Amino acid sequence: MNGPEIHVEFDPELLLFVPQARPTGATRTATDGVCGLGHVVESLGVPLTEVGALLVDGREVPVGHVPAAGESVTVRAVSRPQRVPGAPLRFLLDVHLGTLARRLRLLGVDTAYESTDIGDPALAARSAAERRVMLSRDRGLLRRRELWAGAFVYSTQPEEQLQYVLDRFRPELRPWSRCTACNGLLRRATKEEVADQLKSGTHRTYDVFAQCGECGRAYWKGAHHERLVAIVERALASRTGRP
Template sequence: MPEVSLRFYEELNDFLPQALRKRSFSYKFRPKSSVKHLIESLGVPHTEVEVILVNGESVDFTYAVQPDDCISIYPVFESMDITPLLRLRSRPLRSLRFMADAHLGKLARYLRLLGFDCLFFNDTGDKNLVRISVEQGRVLLTRDRDLLMHRVITRGCFIHATRPRRQLIELVQRLQLAGMYNPFTRCMECNGQMAAVEKPRIEDQLPGRVRRHYNDFWRCDECGRIYWKGSHYREMRAFIDSLATPLTKQ
């Protein structure tokens, strides 16, 4: 079988066997294979890739691999201008909306806390996740690399961390979300948007202690859940401030 020389960069190495990480290596392939098939045959979802260089020239996923090609694969770039190179997507997705799979419910709640539109269903299958992600232009968040290998998905993010807090910090750092926060504007329960509501309109729904001590309230326009700045608010504010701490210190 013919061979090519491959080199994966930065976090793409996390998907490879230890012996193949951070170095060039030879790899046998089937004739007429596309570079997308070649990349995913090594366990790297195509949604994690932004630039592919073959013999120094930028190509897209449909490129037919040739014997002795020298192929370099780079991850998604969010902090530098690579427009002189061919991007595998038409443009960066900066108006970010997310779709979290069934195992990332806590991450979805955290993203909503920061003000991001993030859908989450714990009772839907992979086909529906893919459909909603594609139809609504949402970044699909998952720890299932096979899910990200669906051909129609162009925006997805593999979450490496297993603990929800670390998952959030990983995503914030990778997609540089810190400057895009709009906290306390979405319902953490249903993803609906919140708006200020006058106390007399909801007073009969408030616990006695809350009614006596608080005057400012917000209500979700979807599920009707009511929020106020109690002790839980202060805890969540401190949590948001803590996200500036590097991931290695969490």
């Protein structure tokens, strides 16, 4: 781009995407005098899924605003909690976020997940077809125009990833209501209904079971239950502001 030069300042959260702006939080860039401000921001490295308000000389403008020479642009991060209009809040996670998918399902959040790499076009198409928010650490995927909505997952640590999604979107939590394997809804089940999935010791020890209405997987309060309870309690405590 060899057109009008503008000054662009970024919210601190967005500096991850703009190395050239990190020392001061701002950078200068040339534009082509034709493309909208959204295109300019993306060309600097920031997916529009991460952009909230765009301000030009202190006034808010749309992403299609064509910047003029000398304008001062402020790029805000998305506000929280982020509202996604037009569909129930539900998510789609890519192949790298399997642990996060299981934890969201544990909390009862509608979470689709691709356990194999089906490619960015197919993921974006599924996001659009099912109106799911795409969660990913792939910036290229989040720049695809056909996405319904998306968000960059900043951390590589599952606990931090979960807290980030809960803080950013504040989804309704219904712990223990979804299958962590397939996202199906759970129902109460008798021991006889799930007997074929139980080892003899489990059959003798436990009497309360749930079963997925989609894949048929059985659940009970087994060896990992305390760890799962801790995950749920931390999530609920963060929602209510308790320590």
